[in-house]
Amino acid sequence: MDMKANLGSFGAALKEKDVWVMNVVSEDGPNTLKLIYDRGLIGAVHNWCEAFSTYPRTFDLLHAWTVFSDIGKKGCSAEDLLVEMDRMLRPTGFIIIRDKQPVIEFVKKYLHALHWEAVATADSTSDSDQDGDELVFIVQKKLWLTSESFRDSK
Template sequence: PDTLPLIPDRGFTGTSHNWCEAFPSYSRTYDMVHADRLLLLETSQQPKCTMLDLFLEIDRLLRPEGWAVFRDTPTAIESARVLATRLKWDARIIDIEANSDEK
């Protein structure tokens, strides 16, 4: 379901974006990026866009000590954790539901 309209009601800014292109914003603007199924969606639909490309753009947008929160499949999350560690990010995996196939 499209929950994007609910985001402004909670005081956040929400947007849909093609992360294989630069996000139209100044560097170091945001405290947090939250993405649901972004990792598989962007990398599977557009092979020219790698997970590294996604992470470099997110890194450009986040302030120091900012947060990137991903909700995706365990395989995609594990790949993201490995890449985040290579980028010197503090990477943590939290299992949100014991019976779920998401992390």
């Protein structure tokens, strides 16, 4: 899922792969859903201050480009968004977060509680159109195992 699809470039980059991408366009941004449809992709309009209907599926990968900064400007709860992302993501799935340094530090505080593991962090200064204060942070959702499941596996 591309949580802030803009023109659907993330989905278009993966179009030749054996995957499908749900492109989500912000309800208060430019409505680019027609362009996404014209590219042969699927999509929806959504406000991340609310839950996203995922029935009957969950996702292997979430791509969140400045989604946390956007909902922060609206006064919505970033903690609620983290819980929503955890709900939508399959165990062993990945999240790519591209946002400002304070947002990445905020997400890092909740890794242990959500059973997520940091995989990589990179500076996004390679993009010439960016001012260089964004980071790319990749996390993986781990399986939630109980102490009883550890006993059963021995």
